[in-house]
Amino acid sequence: MTNSQFPTNPLIRSIKVGNLVIGGGAPVVVQSMCSTDTCDVRATLAQIQRLAKAGCELVRVAVPNKKASQSLYQIVKESPLPVVADIHFDYRLALEAIKVGVAKVRINPGNIGSQERLKRVIDAAGARQIPIRIGINSGSLPEDILERDNFIVTPQGMVESAMREIELLDKQNFKDIIVSLKASDIKTTIEANRLFRAKSDIPLHLGITEAGLKGYGSVKSAIGIGVLLMEGIGETIRVSIAAEPEEEVKVCWWILEATGVRRMSPELVVCPTCGRLEIALVPLAKKVERILKGVKKPIKVAVMGCVVNGPGECREADIGVVGGKGKGLIVRKGEIVKSVSEKDIIAEFKSELKKLLNQLE
Ligand code: SF4
Numbered sequence: 143m144t145n146s147q148f149p150t151n152p153l154i155r156s157i158k159v160g161n162l163v164i165g166g167g168a169p170v171v172v173q174s175m176c177s178t179d180t181c182d183v184r185a186t187l188a189q190i191q192r193l194a195k196a197g198c199e200l201v202r203v204a205v206p207n208k209k210a211s212q213s214l215y216q217i218v219k220e221s222p223l224p225v226v227a228d229i230h231f232d233y234r235l236a237l238e239a240i241k242v243g244v245a246k247v248r249i250n251p252g253n254i255g256s257q258e259r260l261k262r263v264i265d266a267a268g269a270r271q272i273p274i275r276i277g278i279n280s281g282s283l284p285e286d287i288l289e290r291d292n293f294i295v296t297p298q299g300m301v302e303s304a305m306r307e308i309e310l311l312d313k314q315n316f317k318d319i320i321v322s323l324k325a326s327d328i329k330t331t332i333e334a335n336r337l338f339r340a341k342s343d344i345p346l347h348l349g350i351t352e353a354g355l356k357g358y359g360s361v362k363s364a365i366g367i368g369v370l371l372m373e374g375i376g377e378t379i380r381v382s383i384a385a386e387p388e389e390e391v392k393v394c395w396w397i398l399e400a401t402g403v404r405r406m407s408p409e410l411v412v413c414p415t416c417g418r419l420e421i422a423l424v425p426l427a428k429k430v431e432r433i434l435k436g437v438k439k440p441i442k443v444a445v446m447g448c449v450v451n452g453p454g455e456c457r458e459a460d461i462g463v464v465g466g467k468g469k470g471l472i473v474r475k476g477e478i479v480k481s482v483s484e485k486d487i488i489a490e491f492k493s494e495l496k497k498l499l500n501q502l503e
Contacts, residue, residue: 159226408437
């Protein structure tokens with residue numbers, strides 16, 4: 143069975159974000175961003191509730207103006223999740239967000255204005271132990287770096303840009319930092335994060351920016367984030383797709399589960415079907431999927447379509463159903479436990495699943 147909470151690299155700096163820990167070996171944290179107008183407190187809180195239900199652990203809201211910063215007080219107070227304030231340019235919005243108790247601020251020190259303004263933000267964040275995320279996006283690299291690189295966004299340019307921002311915080315001895323390096327191009331994002339990780343112990347927030355609409359954007363995100371996670375890089379993730387944020391959370395969890403980085407629920411393995419198929423596989427798999435909905439154990443469950451190859455092909459599954467002509471087999475780790483008639487497959491699967499779950503208690 144898969145470990146449900148694979149730790150991340152313990153050598154990475156540990157950063158406290160509200161009641162969560164990012165880095166320092168903690169499991170990868172799932173986050174998303176509200177798409178509501180932050181000034182609409184009710185709508186924002188309702189969306190946060192839906193996100194929490196979907197498995198989101200940390201939520202970011204945009205704070206583009208004073209009214210939005212004033213709404214933060216109520217949002218932070220009632221939110222079931224730690225709230226991150228996303229701020230550009232205006233240091234006063236950052237100060238207000240820190241005052242009302244957000245769990246993290248996303249700013250880029252270089253666009254906050256003078257050293258003195260930056261120092262005020264850092265002092266306020268430091269006093270409340272609120273971390274800062276430096277968010278480097280391919281669309282907003284400093285002009286001199288872009289010019290030097292012939293206006294091509296390079297992984298090196300992105301990392302250099304992050305290092306400049308970190309230096310501004312370092313000068314004030316501020317170490318509570320998380321960094322993100324996002325491009326909409328997968329290769330650039332992967333390379334930038336690899337380069338950064340080779341240079342720094344600061345936790346990385348992974349994502350592919352402006353990944354696209356739900357389907358294609360999810361695939362892009364899964365490749366970019368997945369490759370890095372498989373290399374042990376990344377302490378928190380966000381999928382950025384043009385869809386409801388709950389969809390982003392769903393994809394985040396699929397990425398974590400598919401890479402084996404974090405698993406909270408069963409993994410369903412279904413055979414792709416072929417000419418040997420002996421049963422209506424998709425309806426059977428959907429029934430099994432429904433049964434697994436409330437299960438909170440990281441077990442592997444297989445649904446296979448023929449008795450010839452099925453048992454062998456689901457050897458790695460903790461429990462499985464193999465469909466045959468008018469019958470079915472219930473298997474555990476590839477061993478046949480029971481042969482049942484087709485009409486009893488689901489009931490027998492349920493009873494065997496119950497036994498397995500009891501053994502795991
Ligand atoms: Fe084909 Fe049987 Fe394998 Fe499914 S389990 S892909 S039906 S051989």
